[in-house]
Amino acid sequence: xxxxxxxxxxxxxxxxxxxxxxxxxxxxxxxxxxxxxxxxxxxxxxxxxxxxxxxxxxxxxxxxxxxxxxxxxxxxxxxxxxxxxxxxxxxxxxxxxxxxxxxxxxxxxxxxxxxxxxxxxxxxxxxxxxxxxxxxxxxxxxxxxxxxxxxxxxxxxxxxxxxxxxxxxxxxxxxxxxxxxxxxxxxxxxxxxxxxxxxxxxxxxxxxxxxxxxxxxxxxxxxxxxxxxxxxxxxxxxxxxxxxxxxxxxxxxxxxxxxxxxxxxxxxxxxxxxxxxxxxxxxxxx
Amino acid sequence: xxxxxxxxxxxxxxxxxxxxxxxxxxxxxxxxxxxxxxxxxxxxxxxxxxxxxxxxxxxxxxxxxxxxxxxxxxxxxxxxxxxxxxxxxxxxxxxxxxxxxxxxxxxxxxxxxxxxxxxxxxxxxxxxxxxxxxxxxxxxxxxxxxxxxxxxxxxxxxxxxxxxxxxxxxxxxxxxxxxxxxxxxxxxxxxxxxxxxxxxxxxxxxxxxxxxxxxxxxxxxxxxxxxxxxxxxxxxxxxxxxxxxxxxxxxxxxxxxxxxxxxxxxxxxxxxxxxxxxxxxxxxxxx
Numbered sequence: 001x002x003x004x005x006x007x008x009x010x011x012x013x014x015x016x017x018x019x020x021x022x023x024x025x026x027x028x029x030x031x032x033x034x035x036x037x038x039x040x041x042x043x044x045x046x047x048x049x050x051x052x053x054x055x056x057x058x059x060x061x062x063x064x065x066x067x068x069x070x071x072x073x074x075x076x077x078x079x080x081x082x083x084x085x086x087x088x089x090x091x092x093x094x095x096x097x098x099x100x101x102x103x104x105x106x107x108x109x110x111x112x113x114x115x116x117x118x119x120x121x122x123x124x125x126x127x128x129x130x131x132x133x134x135x136x137x138x139x140x141x142x143x144x145x146x147x148x149x150x151x152x153x154x155x156x157x158x159x160x161x162x163x164x165x166x167x168x169x170x171x172x173x174x175x176x177x178x179x180x181x182x183x184x185x186x187x188x189x190x191x192x193x194x195x196x197x198x199x200x201x202x203x204x205x206x207x208x209x210x211x212x213x214x215x216x217x218x219x220x221x222x223x224x225x226x227x228x229x230x231x232x233x234x235x236x237x238x239x240x241x242x243x244x245x246x247x248x249x250x251x252x253x254x255x256x257x258x259x260x261x262x263x264x265x266x267x268x269x270x271x272x273x274x275x276x277x278x279x280x281x282x283x284x285x286x
Numbered sequence: 287x288x289x290x291x292x293x294x295x296x297x298x299x300x301x302x303x304x305x306x307x308x309x310x311x312x313x314x315x316x317x318x319x320x321x322x323x324x325x326x327x328x329x330x331x332x333x334x335x336x337x338x339x340x341x342x343x344x345x346x347x348x349x350x351x352x353x354x355x356x357x358x359x360x361x362x363x364x365x366x367x368x369x370x371x372x373x374x375x376x377x378x379x380x381x382x383x384x385x386x387x388x389x390x391x392x393x394x395x396x397x398x399x400x401x402x403x404x405x406x407x408x409x410x411x412x413x414x415x416x417x418x419x420x421x422x423x424x425x426x427x428x429x430x431x432x433x434x435x436x437x438x439x440x441x442x443x444x445x446x447x448x449x450x451x452x453x454x455x456x457x458x459x460x461x462x463x464x465x466x467x468x469x470x471x472x473x474x475x476x477x478x479x480x481x482x483x484x485x486x487x488x489x490x491x492x493x494x495x496x497x498x499x500x501x502x503x504x505x506x507x508x509x510x511x512x513x514x515x516x517x518x519x520x521x522x523x524x525x526x527x528x529x530x531x532x533x534x535x536x537x538x539x540x541x542x543x544x545x546x547x548x549x550x551x552x553x554x555x556x557x558x559x560x561x562x563x564x565x566x567x568x569x570x571x572x573x
Contacts, residue, residue, distance in 0.1 A: 032377060078559065081566040084376055085320050089516045090562055092509060093555030100552020104545075207509070211384055218381050251392035257385025261378050262370055 006128040008240060010196045013131035014189045016232045019216040020138050020225065021185030026214075027223030028151060029178035030158025031079050032088040035095035036213045039068040039183040041205030043190025045102065048114040048200055057120055061191040068187020069180050076179025080172050083161075095207055102202045113201035120195035131192050138185060142225045145181075154178060158223075208250075215253050219260050221269025230268055291420050292538045298426045300534025301433035302495075305488035307511040307518070307526045308437060309360075309481025315457045315521035316477050318376060320512065322383040323363060324485055325504030326390030331356045331486025332493035332503060333398055340406045345494075352486045360482020361475050387504075394501040402500030411497050425494045432491060436484055437527070449476065457521075506551055513558040518569055525570030532569075533557065 022036045043064035050060045078090050102108055109115070120127050145151050153174050156164040165171050194200055212235075220231030235253070239246035264271045306328060313321040331352040339348035367386050371378050405411075410424035444450040455463035456473040464470055492507065493499040514533055518525030533554050540553035548556060561569065 032380075078562065082562055085314075085318075085380070085520060086516055086562065086566070086568075088320060088380060089512045090559060093513055093558050096509065096555045097548070097552045097559070100549040100555075101547065103549050104547055207505075211388070214381070214384070222377075248392065250388050251396075254385040254388030254392065258367065258382050258389065261374075261382045261385070265371075265374060265378050 003124055006124045007196070008237070009128040010124075010131050010192075012233055012236045013128070013135040014193050014196070015213070015216065015236050016135040016229060017138050017185050017189040017192070018213045019220070019228050019232045020142050021182040021189070022213050023182075023217050023220075023223065023225070023228050024142065024145065024154075024185070025178050025182035026217060027228070028146065028154040028158065029175060030154075030161075031076075031175060031178060032084065032091065033179075033182075034088050034092035034207070034210055034214065035075075035098070036182075036186055037205045037207070037209035038095045038098035039072055039186035040190045040193070040209065040213075041098055041102065041200075041202070042071055042183075043068040043187025044194050044200050044205070045108060045114070045190070046187070047191035048117050048194045049108070051117055051194060052114065057195065060194075061188060064191035065184045065187040068190065069184030072183020072186075073176050073180045075183070076176045079175050079179065092207065092210075095205075095210055099202055099206060102205075111202065113199065113204075114194075115199040117194050117198045117200070119198065127195065131196070134188065134192060139225060139229060146225060150174070150177070212253065215257055219256055219267050221267030221271075224267065224269030227267050227269030227272070288542075292542065293535055294420055296535030296538030297531055298422070298430055298534070299537065300531035301430045302488055302492060303507070303511060303514055303534055304437065304527050304530035305433045305484045305491075306507055307514040307530050308440070308523060309485045310508075310511050311515045311518070311521060311523055311526040312477050312481045314515060315523070316474060317368065317372065317379075319368060319379040320376075320383060321481075322380070322508065322512070323367070323386040323390060324481070324511065325508030326387050326394075327356050327359055327363070327482045327485045327504075328489035328492075328507060329391070329394055329499075329501065329504035330359055331489030332499045333394060333403075333489075334486065335490030336403050336405055336493055336499045337398075340403070343407070345410070349487065349490055352490045353483050356486025356489075357479045357483040360478035360485075363482070364474055364478040387508075391501050391504070398499075398501065400501065402498050402503075404498050405494065408494060408497050410494055423495075425491060429488075429491045429495070432487060436487065440480065453477065510551070510554050513554055516568055517558050517561055519567055522568070522570045525568060529569055 018036065018040055022033060025031050025033050025036075046067040047060040047064035050063055051057075055063070075091070075094050079087050082090055103111055122130065153164070153169055156167075156169055157171055157174050161171055216232045216235055217228055219235065220229070221227030238252065239249045245252060260267055264274070266273065306324070310321050310324050313319055313324070334352035334355050335345070335348035338351045339345050342348075363386065367382055368379060371382060410428060413424045414421050415424075415427070416422070444454055452463065452468040453473050453476060455466070456468055456470055460470055489504065492503065496503075510533065514529045515526050517533065518527070518529035536557050537550060537553050540548070540557075541550045544553060
């Protein structure tokens with residue numbers, strides 16, 4: 001595996017953890033979030049700050065994960081007060097508050113971010129493998145979560161919050177849990193990112209990044225684990241495959257968002273189900 | 287003195303936010319769509335003003351073109367992007383709107399270049415007056431006048447004319463309005479036409495104010511406008527106007543007193559989050 005492939009695999013792994021994290025919040029539990037990149041940033045800044053103090057890798061990752069998850073739960077509290085469109089704008093606001101805060105903090109490097117982060121001490125190829133291992137664990141976890149009791153309850157909350165409350169589901173707890181898990185995963189991705197990039201800039205975690213993560217989830221099919229995995233791989237590789245796609249990356253993302261929502265709001269996963277049904281249909285007709 | 291100056295300058299910005307936010311509120315009130323692509327219309331207006339003004343030397347011609355083009359663009363956005371997906375849950379149109387905004391922003395980058403365009407001559411930018419010791423340039427004055435005239439005009443239109451009454455009826459109860467013979471599709475076109483024209487004018491004025499027009503200029507303003515319409519209680523025009531002015535003032539104080547902790551753009555959202563925690567339905571929204 002060359003260094004190029006290793007870096008590509010690392011980026012795919014990190015994006016996958018980010019997208020699957022958002023998928024738990026928006027896909028499983030139905031809570032819109034337009035500020036996922038902020039938690040990615042919180043994880044990255046926490047890990048980078050500790051790393052520069054000499055804290056070893058496993059602890060920085062853990063700290064980044066916990067920090068993002070804890071702040072995620074606090075942000076999740078807003079979802080108890082506001083819903084749908086209000087929540088979308090609020091979570092978007094959290095992204096700007098995070099950026100606005102980080103940019104003004106001298107101890108976090110201000111506009112210049114944190115540079116000169118020591119490496120992981122692992123060979124880039126081995127480190128890419130480690131990221132992939134984490135991504136695989138997140139896939140397995142998502143698949144398990146989806147079929148667990150908690151997954152069903154998330155479904156109920158996503159489908160009809162008031163009905164879920166009526167049948168005795170503690171909606172608040174589940175929403176906070178979804179926010180906690182999803183944002184903690186974003187924090188983990190942030191921690192993994194710093195040893196790969198060795199430098200972090202505030203702008204890496206801006207609104208465009210949040211939208212890029214959302215794009216992966218939406219195009220894959222909100223709530224579908226394999227759909228999101230496929231979309232993440234596809235959308236990450238797209239700019240690498242062709243020069244034109246790299247130049248017009250955002251244009252392609254935007255156009256895909258519009259077209260997918262227009263013709264298949266369920267994303268790739270929805271499309272797959274539709275094709276399967278269409279294939280199965282002739283048998284049902286006598 | 288600083289105190290008064292901060293309030294006044296804040297209100298000037300508030301007027302600009304109001305022009306932007308009213309269009310968003312109109313769309314939300316009628317269709318329940320978070321119209322993020324409004325930012326694209328704002329930038330489109332600015333580009334029309336700067337290219338026409340640079341080509342002909344006449345700012346008035348620039349604003350006239352901006353008015354017409356952004357109104358048409360708004361109607362086209364409704365027809366092509368939103369109309370086909372009206373029945374879907376709110377998440378779908380929101381994502382479409384984000385996608386459309388990205389496409390528009392990238393299109394501006396390709397057509398007009400990534401580095402932005404400055405005005406060849408910008409007489410309003412350099413001319414200033416100082417009533418009561420506070421210095422304004424003419425662009426700021428124009429911004430206040432334009433927003434007051436246009437919004438007042440809209441208020442009269444909505445209150446007094448037949449079309450305005452049909453519009454209000456449709457916002458209040460689309461089904462009832464339809465059964466009384468109001469064509470809801472025409473109301474929607476009217477809605478997008480007016481809201482987008484406002485955004486286009488606001489874009490042109492902001493372009494003059496910065497003396498610079500760039501592809502991403504709509505982004506921050508429209509994110510703040512989204513915060514404003516939520517703050518005002520989604521769909522409430524009066525709430526939106528009040529929230530715009532409040533946000534302008536809060537920002538102008540925040541940039542002085544919170545400068546070491548947060549940047550300007552974060553302050554508005556911080557304020558929004560605090561307000562929503564206390565009043566989840568917004569300032570003037572109903573539960």
